[in-house]
Amino acid sequence: MDIAQLERGIVKGDRRALSRAITLVESSRADHRQLAAELVEALKGEGGVAREALRIGLSGTPGVGKSTFIEAFGGMLTAEGLRVAVLAVDPSSARSGGSILGDKTRMDRLSRDPNAFIRPSPSGAHLGGVGRRSREAVALCEAAGFDVVLIETVGVGQSETVVAEMADLFVLLLAPAGGDELQGVKRGIMEIADIILVNKADGDLKSAASRTCADYSGALRLLRKRAQDPEGFPKAMMVSALEDTGMQAAWQEMRALADWRRAHGHWDARRAAQARYWFGEEVRQGLLAQLAAPEARAAMEELGAAVAEGRTTPAIAAQALLERIGAQTGKRG
Ligand SMILES: Nc1nc2c(ncn2[C@@H]2O[C@H](COP(=O)(O)OP(=O)(O)OP(=O)(O)O)[C@@H](O)[C@H]2O)c(=O)[nH]1
Numbered sequence: 230m231d232i233a234q235l236e237r238g239i240v241k242g243d244r245r246a247l248s249r250a251i252t253l254v255e256s257s258r259a260d261h262r263q264l265a266a267e268l269v270e271a272l273k274g275e276g277g278v279a280r281e282a283l284r285i286g287l288s289g290t291p292g293v294g295k296s297t298f299i300e301a302f303g304g305m306l307t308a309e310g311l312r313v314a315v316l317a318v319d320p321s322s323a324r325s326g327g328s329i330l331g332d333k334t335r336m337d338r339l340s341r342d343p344n345a346f347i348r349p350s351p352s353g354a355h356l357g358g359v360g361r362r363s364r365e366a367v368a369l370c371e372a373a374g375f376d377v378v379l380i381e382t383v384g385v386g387q388s389e390t391v392v393a394e395m396a397d398l399f400v401l402l403l404a405p406a407g408g409d410e411l412q413g414v415k416r417g418i419m420e421i422a423d424i425i426l427v428n429k430a431d432g433d434l435k436s437a438a439s440r441t442c443a444d445y446s447g448a449l450r451l452l453r454k455r456a457q458d459p460e461g462f463p464k465a466m467m468v469s470a471l472e473d474t475g476m477q478a479a480w481q482e483m484r485a486l487a488d489w490r491r492a493h494g495h496w497d498a499r500r501a502a503q504a505r506y507w508f509g510e511e512v513r514q515g516l517l518a519q520l521a522a523p524e525a526r527a528a529m530e531e532l533g534a535a536v537a538e539g540r541t542t543p544a545i546a547a548q549a550l551l552e553r554i555g556a557q558t559g560k561r562g
């Protein structure tokens with residue numbers, strides 16, 4: 230694996246090099262991890278404002294219309310001459326074969342568009358690994374010169390938070406609610422949303438979409454004001470991915486918000502805070518990996534037995550274990 234060659238390919242915008250690099254960052258092999266880390270580090274110099282993509286996190290429950298939306302929205306962007314990358318983050322790996330097939334037909338035009346790059350989520354990964362892989366894949370797309378990177382996730386579990394930590398904007402896609410109940414959107418998700426798009430505002434669903442949009446506009450106004458928002462944000466809007474309506478308006482709002490944040494220092498501040506967050510995550514993941522190593526597990530077993538038999542206390546045994554792991558780290562340099 231020639232990292233320098235991959236790097237040159239990515240900087241030129243070579244899609245095959247980008248694909249291979251993403252495969253590399255998705256690998257869990259230790260030697261691949263090392264190469265991937267080096268590649269991302271090498272490409273960091275290629276960043277800078279000129280190559281900074283707008284990273285948009287997009288979340289929504291299964292069936293809300295994410296794929297259909299990305300097809301319409303992404304198509305609009307490439308028609309404007311922008312290059313668009315689409316990455317999927319799927320911590321559950323519960324995606325059925327049907328869904329992937331569905332994506333192929335729902336993103337048919339975009340997947341054949343030379344200005345678009347679509348990468349489905351890697352399967353069989355736990356959330357900690359998924360976060361790192363996706364974040365590195367985003368960095369690769371950025372270095373490859375994409376103007377917009379869409380990071381899609383199914384709205385289950387904590388994946389929204391993970392995606393929000395790698396996106397400049399977070400968009401929540403909702404479907405029209407039947408009756409007048411608010412959908413079970415968790416407060417935490419509402420609090421990280423920058424724009425709520427009520428999809429399927431078409432045909433019979435239009436009036437329900439309109440009510441849902443009003444409900445969420447109201448709910449958003451009740452949230453605590455955030456420093457990173459100009460007047461009027463976060464906001465709820467209606468779109469129809471199927472009929473391709475509201476896409477321009479949604480894009481205008483996203484750009485307006487991104488421009489305002491850039492002009493007021495929030496853009497850089499957010500990226501800096503995210504870098505710090507991912508540093509902490511790497512450290513935590515690294516420590517967990519150390520605990521999973523055979524020697525650590527053996528020590529855990531041994532000291533655990535000692536605690537169970539009352540030969541020592543949990544606190545003293547834990548100290549002993551952590552010291553042993555610390556000693557190992559020292560030896561490995
Ligand atoms: N009426 C209407 N139907 C839509 C719209 N967008 C998507 N749909 C339909 O909703 C269904 C689900 O759409 P998808 O785009 O596959 O939804 P998804 O969120 O990607 O679903 P998962 O990939 O399973 O999480 C499909 O039958 C779409 O045709 C819309 O704007 N209006």
Ligand SMILES: [Mg+2]
Binds near residue numbers: 295297332
């Ligand atoms: Mg989908």
